């Protein structure tokens with residue numbers, strides 16, 4: 001017989017999404033449980049580049065990392081062209097964090113404020129009763145069967161999506177991640193045999209021959225250690241990133257590890273958000289809901305943002321006593337019309353980038369088609385507007401230099417980025433209108449792919 005535990009809210013997974021939600025709900029007066037299969041040392045332990053912009057903390061009120069939670073304070077990002085002769089410096093404050101230490105503090109603070117934390121507990125499936133999501137089944141630390149019952153079940157289990165993927169097939173919240181809409185990423189945290197110059201600038205190298213459909217990175221952690229890794233687009237038959245790491249990155253002069261501190265890989269969604277973050281008694285945030293920046297794959301910041309908006313939507317649902325999709329819909333409206341719209345624009349941009357050759361990327365960066373401030377603008381707003389002025393100016397130059405195909409493609413990309421954003425700004429007010437909106441979204445992306453000749 002399974003032991004039954006009753007809550008108002010059960011959060012499955014205590015990574016950046018789940019731990020942040022537990023933290024935001026810690027003083028809500030609701031009976032909240034957080035369940036994770038790892039122990040305290042394993043919290044937030046998933047392989048990651050560990051870099052996060054400081055603005056995510058300002059925007060949500062989650063405490064900034066401090067002391068040993070910060071491995072490196074960041075002043076900006078250097079983006080290198082394939083030849084590495086062009087470098088864009090994009091300024092912006094952030095951190096390379098010790099995920100485990102920050103995660104542990106947030107979970108500890110939630111626990112101290114009254115959230116029940118169940119570690120070493122693996123959730124195996126949602127409980128569906130009379131067509132309704134009533135909780136989750138789990139296996140506790142001693143192998144004992146536990147049923148967590150709750151009005152709201154939150155899937156924050158990362159890309160495993162243990163609840164979302166097992167929802168009834170006809171629920172719109174059940175949505176699979178296509179391989180081509182994800183990067184497979186691998187990283188090592190290493191000690192180096194030299195001193196890094198300007199460790200406060202993290203480095204991104206765009207090079208389709210090293211990291212096809214992604215990029216490789218070098219994020220300093222102080223002067224003598226770094227988080228080094230790469231992501232490659234899934235589903236295209238590219239080599240495994242851990243193999244590329246060994247064959248290509250370890251041969252580079254700046255990657256000279258004397259000691260490997262941590263190594264591992266995982267999947268990163270690189271697309272627009274899931275069509276809905278809620279359904280009846282269900283909320284999904286973080287990687288299972290694809291709340292990730294499609295261009296750079298950063299997911300911690302959006303997971304925190306989604307958790308912040310989810311905490312408000314859950315409180316509203318309890319005030320109204322309505323735990324249906326309609327009662328929780330406020331999360332969709334708050335997310336889709338802000339970050340979701342940005343993600344939608346960037347998803348168009350990502351598809352375009354993944355099709356570019358190294359020559360095109362080099363050309364674009366060298367001739368100022370993508371300047372530092374534009375790169376920043378694009379990554380913040382999901383719109384390519386800032387570049388259009390530059391595009392006009394370089395139009396004649398491009399033609400003169402014999403690369404006439406790039407300009408019309410870029411104009412198309414800018415147009416579709418705008419259309420995708422607008423569509424997300426029109427996210428339906430009511431769950432009933434979701435299927436019609438989803439059809440429009442799918443048609444827009446299919447049309448864009450046809451327009452630029454993408455076959456996948």
Ligand SMILES: Cc1cc2nc3c(=O)[nH]c(=O)nc-3n(C[C@H](O)[C@H](O)[C@H](O)COP(=O)(O)OP(=O)(O)OC[C@H]3O[C@@H](n4cnc5c(N)ncnc54)[C@H](O)[C@@H]3O)c2cc1C
Pocket residue numbers: 012013014015016017018035036037038043044045046047048049050051052121122123124156157158159160162185186187229264265266267268285286287288292297298299300301303
């Ligand atoms: C190599 C790599 C580099 C990356 N670099 C960056 C970066 O520099 N910056 C950035 O912002 N993002 C980066 N990302 C993305 C980022 O790691 C994720 O977007 C982020 O961790 C998502 O948070 P999450 O809470 O949704 O999921 P996760 O961090 O995956 O947390 C999910 C939690 O759920 C738990 N869980 C899973 N299944 C179950 C179950 N059945 N029962 C109970 N618990 C369960 C897990 O133990 C885990 O604690 C990177 C990803 C990879 C793979």
